[in-house]
Amino acid sequence: MVFEKLFTFEFLTRIAIALITIFVFYYIGKIIESQIKKSRIEAPPEIIYNIARVTRVVVIVIGILVALSILEVNLSGILVAAGFAGLVVGLAAQQTLGQLFAGIALILEGRIKIGDSVKIGNDWGIVEYVGLLSTRIRLWSGEVLTIPNSNVMNSNIYNYSVSIARRAEVSVGISYNSDISKAIQVIRRVLDEKELVLAVPPPTIIVDNLGDSAVVLKVLYWTPSQEYWSVRREIIREIKEALEREGIEIPFPQRVLWVKTPVKIESSNT
Amino acid sequence: MLFGKYELTDRLEFSIPSGILILERIGEGIVRIRRVVKSVESSKIISITPGFTIDLKAIPPLAGSTNTSCLYITLEEPILLPGGSILEYELLIPVDLGVFIGNSIVDIVPLGRVKYALYGPPDMGDICRYVDSGILASYGNYIARAKTVFKSESSETIEISHLVLPSKNTTMYSTTMDKLYFSDVVVRVRSPLHVEVEVKGESTLPLPGLLLTLFKGAGALYIMKHGVK
Numbered sequence: 001m002v003f004e005k006l007f008t009f010e011f012l013t014r015i016a017i018a019l020i021t022i023f024v025f026y027y028i029g030k031i032i033e034s035q036i037k038k039s040r041i042e043a044p045p046e047i048i049y050n051i052a053r054v055t056r057v058v059v060i061v062i063g064i065l066v067a068l069s070i071l072e073v074n075l076s077g078i079l080v081a082a083g084f085a086g087l088v089v090g091l092a093a094q095q096t097l098g099q100l101f102a103g104i105a106l107i108l109e110g111r112i113k114i115g116d117s118v119k120i121g122n123d124w125g126i127v128e129y130v131g132l133l134s135t136r137i138r139l140w141s142g143e144v145l146t147i148p149n150s151n152v153m154n155s156n157i158y159n160y161s162v163s164i165a166r167r168a169e170v171s172v173g174i175s176y177n178s179d180i181s182k183a184i185q186v187i188r189r190v191l192d193e194k195e196l197v198l199a200v201p202p203p204t205i206i207v208d209n210l211g212d213s214a215v216v217l218k219v220l221y222w223t224p225s226q227e228y229w230s231v232r233r234e235i236i237r238e239i240k241e242a243l244e245r246e247g248i249e250i251p252f253p254q255r256v257l258w259v260k261t262p263v264k265i266e267s268s269n270t
Numbered sequence: 271m272l273f274g275k276y277e278l279t280d281r282l283e284f285s286i287p288s289g290i291l292i293l294e295r296i297g298e299g300i301v302r303i304r305r306v307v308k309s310v311e312s313s314k315i316i317s318i319t320p321g322f323t324i325d326l327k328a329i330p331p332l333a334g335s336t337n338t339s340c341l342y343i344t345l346e347e348p349i350l351l352p353g354g355s356i357l358e359y360e361l362l363i364p365v366d367l368g369v370f371i372g373n374s375i376v377d378i379v380p381l382g383r384v385k386y387a388l389y390g391p392p393d394m395g396d397i398c399r400y401v402d403s404g405i406l407a408s409y410g411n412y413i414a415r416a417k418t419v420f421k422s423e424s425s426e427t428i429e430i431s432h433l434v435l436p437s438k439n440t441t442m443y444s445t446t447m448d449k450l451y452f453s454d455v456v457v458r459v460r461s462p463l464h465v466e467v468e469v470k471g472e473s474t475l476p477l478p479g480l481l482l483t484l485f486k487g488a489g490a491l492y493i494m495k496h497g498v499k
Contacts, residue, residue: 163392195335199400200342200387200432222388224336224397 018067025063029056045114046107046130053132095150096133102149103132111157117225119158120147165198166225168232172239173214175249180207180215183248190238191221196231198222213253271411271448272367275323284326286367287382287410293324293369303369303377316376328414328450329368330437330487331399333380340398340492341437342387348431348499349420351459357420361433363452364401365412365442382409389434390496398434414442416452417473422459430498433457435467436490443473453489465494 036052069075090097107130112118116127118137125139136146147155160166174183184205191203201222208218219239223231243250272284278301281294289307296302299320304313318324331341343361351357369377387400406413422428441453454470471489 164395164397165388165392195384196386198388198397199385199402200344200389222392224386225392227336 014071018070021067021070022060022063025059025066029059029063032056032059044110049129050103050107050132099133099149102153103130103134106130106135106149106152107132112152112159113161116159116161118160119156120152121155123147160225160228163225165222166228167201167220167222168228168235170219170232170236170239171208172217172219172243173211173250174217174243175251176215178215178248180217182246183217183243186242186246186248187217187219187239190235190242191219194231194235194238196223196227197235198224212255214251271444273326273328273444275325277323282324286379287408287412288380291367291379305379314377316371318371322371325370327368327370328365328412328442328444329375329378330440330442330452331364331366331380331384331401332437333366333378334384334386334399336386336397338386338397338399339436339438340389340396341435342389342398342400342432343435344400344402344432345430346403348429350427350429351420351422352427353422353425355420355422359418359420361416361418361452361455362401362406363414363416364406364409365414365450367412381412382406389494395496396434399437411448412450414450414452416455418455418457420457420459424459424461428459428462428498430457430459430465432498433465433467434492434494436469436492439471439487439490440469441471441473441487441489453487459498462499463495463497465498467492467494 033052033056036048036055039048041048065075068078106112112120112127112130112135114127114130118125118127120135120137123137123139123145125137125145127135128138128144129136132149134146134148135152136144138144172183172187174180187205188203191197197203198221203219203221205220206218207215209216219235221235240250272286276282276293278293278295281292283293284291289305292302292304292306294302294304296315299318300315301318301324302313302315304311332338341363343363349357349359364382367379367381368375369379383405385400385405386397389395389398420430435455443451445451451473452469453473456468456470458466458468460466468491469487469489471487
């Protein structure tokens with residue numbers, strides 16, 4: 001009897017209409033999502049992407065609610081149940097919700113954006129995606145790393161794209177016999193001739209340490225952030241070449257042994 | 271001076287303070303621009319419509335491997351500007367070479383040494399082309415003069431040791447006496463941390479034997495918020 005009542009033609013029609021409604025709302029959601037993604041809104045891509053996704057979810061939820069009303073389901077009861085369910089789900093999915101709120105905070109704060117060069121914890125790469133639950137970075141080695149947003153928020157984040165210029169440090173060891181002033185002059189000339197070593201703030205060269213085998217000079221200079229590695233590579237090579245040209249020795253580790261009592265060395269030929 | 275219009279039949283070679291500039295026709299409507307600076311060669315190929323001439327113009331310092339829109343000038347001697355005073359000064363601006371085909375610029379060649387400076391903190395400042403007496407010396411005669419007026423709108427005496435001016439949308443002139451001029455610059459000093467540097471669209475200097483306006487801009491403004499000392 002119940003089955004007969006349940007599967008009347010009218011009810012089956014309602015189910016069909018409800019399913020079509022969900023289907024239509026699902027597609028409307030997808031269309032709106034793709035339109036938002038394609039729009040020329042002046043906002044960072046991660047914000048646009050997440051707004052588009054949330055909009056799609058909202059449209060689908062509205063579709064489900066409309067479908068339920070077509071089936072004459074009492075929505076107020078469902079909403080009360082959803083409230084309790086939300087509480088239970090909230091307790092069960094604390095971690096996921098934590099990631100969600102971390103994601104929202106990350107996007108609103110704008111600490112990292114798509115395309116930024118970042119170091120999150122010990123991982124270094126380019127941000128490819130900032131979602132509500134996770135962040136994806138392409139490591140310099142080419143692998144893609146997905147980090148839960150709560151971990152991102154709890155890590156130290158170095159964003160190298162925020163600054164237009166970065167200070168580089170290079171240590172150069174010269175032998176104890178070398179003229180320190182001359183070495184500084186040679187290094188300064190190399191830095192002056194390099195286009196991408198900034199003139200302001202001026203480069204600094206200091207005697208940093210009297211090491212075991214060398215007098216260590218520390219070279220500090222500023223360069224545009226995007227050129228940091230290429231300039232550093234060239235500077236190290238050019239400093240070595242310039243010091244060699246000027247006869248300033250870059251020593252390798254060495255140890256001087258003082259023998260307290262003279263040692264008699266016998267030749268094998270005698 | 272190497273500025274002017276050139277018809278490229280086969281090959282043109284120019285000696286510039288930073289090296290050599292070579293323009294050579296390598297095919298029908300195809301031109302190669304070669305630069306040799308400190309025995310390092312770089313080149314690019316451009317397509318030109320038959321009948322077009324190549325125009326070499328003096329342009330504000332915009333060349334280099336980093337795109338900039340400002341010029342950081344370290345003054346040879348600091349200027350002490352008493353409150354409410356007006357001072358007239360002549361700024362020296364290095365000139366770059368713009369290679370034009372028709373109205374479009376196809377290459378910018380530095381005529382001397384290129385260096386950059388960071389004005390302001392690294393996360394809020396600007397990277398500008400840098401100019402000091404050492405840099406100017408590498409440009410030989412390719413230096414433009416700019417009439418500069420400092421107007422103090424402050425009550426205190428302010429020391430100015432460097433200026434940052436916009437380098438885009440400025441105007442460059444050449445005279446028959448082979449002299450180059452830059453648009454007028456007005457420096458409004460409101461406080462040590464608010465100095466407005468306006469480059470006008472034109473020069474009001476008497477330009478004896480004005481030959482032509484090499485590069486015309488509408489003028490621009492740069493606000494120095496990170497100090498002038």
